[in-house]
Amino acid sequence: MTFNSLTFLLFFAAVVLLHRLPLPWTVKKFNLWVASCIFYAAWNPPFVVLLWIGTLVHYGAGRGIAAARTPAGRRAWLLCSLVVGLGLLGFFKYAQFLLDNLTVLLAALHVAYHPGRLDILLPVGVSFFTFQALSYTIDVYRGKLPACRKLLDLALYLSFFPVLASGPILRAGHFLPQCAQPRQAGARELGWGLTLFTIGLFEKVFLADGILGPFADAVFHAAPVASWRDAWLGAFAYSAQLFFDFAGYSASAIGVALCLGFAVPDNFRCPYAAIGFSDFWRRWHISLSSWLRDYLYFPLGGNRRGAGRTYLNLMLTMLLGGLWHGAAWRFVAWGGLHGLYLAAERPVRERFGDRPWAARWPVRLPAAFLTFCLVCVAWVFFRAPDFETAFAFVGKMLLGSANPSTIGGLRALTAATVIAAMFVGQWLLRDTPQEVLWRRLPWWLRSTVLAVLLGAVILAPGDERAFLYFQF
């Protein structure tokens, strides 16, 4: 059940109505938990059991950590949570990948090993709820958060349907306090929630699926004969598609949560207007990058153990971040490329970051565009089906190609217009929160914009596609 389906609209309307009935808060939370289980079961009913097992294990681990009298006891409970969380993730997401690599490794050692395919179905959102669960037990272990007493609250935190399939990745410290008191959206929250939901749908259905996706697909399918211009336009289109797809999902998720009275943090903040890669990661998939920072980069030592260790930590964090996105070396390469970008940026920023001229727009705008172009180069490893295609494609982008351009016409012009508008729009609004901008508009203009967005969603061309980040 995706946000861009009619079933979800009915489901969502029913949940909001139920949530607004004058019922005790515990009953409302229970209803939300049941709704979340139904939402998840809509993909594959047996996988709901995974959610329940995860909830019980992490609840027990949290309580165990809080009750343990010795550091060893606390560590044992944390280990239990980590083993179960990462074990499930590893089994469902990485077992085939590990087996394939083991086979290759053994073949290199002249050991013939030919296992059959495991055919393990990946549960939707497993990477997301695993990270939510781990952040909870780690925070309890670190003493940053009291162990959750109410199983229902933790169950709702781990299965809250707006964010269950593709995030944003919630933090227990942010969500659990919201479960303590009755919450119901007021007119303002409901209005802004529905607006965000509509904006998200527009980004997903009209821009990502209707315009950019088919264009990017056409370019990548014709990759062997792509020209330099085609390759860049295709990479830009895919970058824009990915942004509108995922930012659209996040906006919808935040909007849906808001309609139920829950605040979910932003996941995107004009990432393609970032100046440099550290800035990019403060703006792109914020909930993941901050998770990796807090639970991986900092524990590794962050930047406090000398320059060499800092670069190593950066690279490790980004490589694992890449692997989180998918069980394939292409994703690791993508993470590694971002690690290299961050490492290369660091000395430049230290040397020139505080110069007065660096703050002027004639420097900042080209720097933002360069960042965008390099980010697009990295996305090629996300989109290309294999390394061969990815390297050939990147080669065409960076070294040029003698092939004549094969992509043209109205479709290319439309895609180019959307990409240009996205870049300019993000640049102009890079520091303005969406809601502030929205509230500045007169009410009649807001109505008109909403009507246009809704109309575009209804008439959107293209096929219905699942959200790209569901596969992660």
Added chain:
Amino acid sequence: MWALAALLVLLPFGAFEWVARAHGFRPALTDTPDLWAYQRMQLRPHDARAVVVFGSSKAQLGINLDEFERACGTRPIQLAIDGTSAHAFLEELARDEAFTGLALVETGFLFDNNERHERRAQEYAASYSSFRGSVARRFDFRLHWFIGQALAIVSPDLSARRITEAFSAGHWPRPSYLRMSPDRGRFGDYQMVDSALLQRLTVNEFTTGGITLNEEQLAARLARVEAAVTRIQARGGRVVIIRMPPAVAARDDSDAARWEAVKAHTSALCLSAADDPVLASFKCPDGNHLDYRDAARFTRALVAVLRTRLAERGDTRLQ
């Protein structure tokens, strides 16, 4: 604010619907893997009187479901798909031990070697298993189905692509000569179009698009079809392989040769329209498909022939 937004959406859409209907557009469904899967699910298990149609668009446009039902009391499940071969679905049906009915297999593309057709068949077959397993998807399909039957503006004739194509060609969008009913029956009104032009396009498609199986491949395909036929018939089902009214000459010559090979290698009942004076009298205006008016008469005649030929084999399911 939301009331005005709703008004701003509903008014233009209401006007669009009114104008569309005034210009002859009617609600119509798009033929999707989900619609196919939904129809596939309608096939009742262990029902000897169940009738299912496989094949290409020739069967989809040529067999009128209403007429078939009127003639013998059973409404066929239409599972033929535009531009696909029936063998993958026949094999799927053979694996379904609950099927004991009558399978009408139209031969269009059945003995072609076309990667695009294979891909489409695989897409539909894969869709069926996932559609069956997902309550949400089935529910979502029903909602789309309901809306598709209620509103002309969501019909494929008024999709953004069709509108763009029409304007690119310098005219307003026009209702298509092809229409589909909710149970996937299709109707071609060839009085609305230039049949000669369509015939030229058909000839072009058959001379450039079709890839004929070589002898070895044909033997392998025939063996696969026969294995499926044997399995279905062994549990009381029946398979009839039907060759529809002749297509354009470019296609018909190769069809005739392959038809002889089919007859020689299958235990299924083989029925060629060319062998029956009534069925052979029908002409395809576009060189490949029947007009909907002819399809109704063709279906009545087909049921009569089928009934006789099945009765000769002691099969009374269409009586």
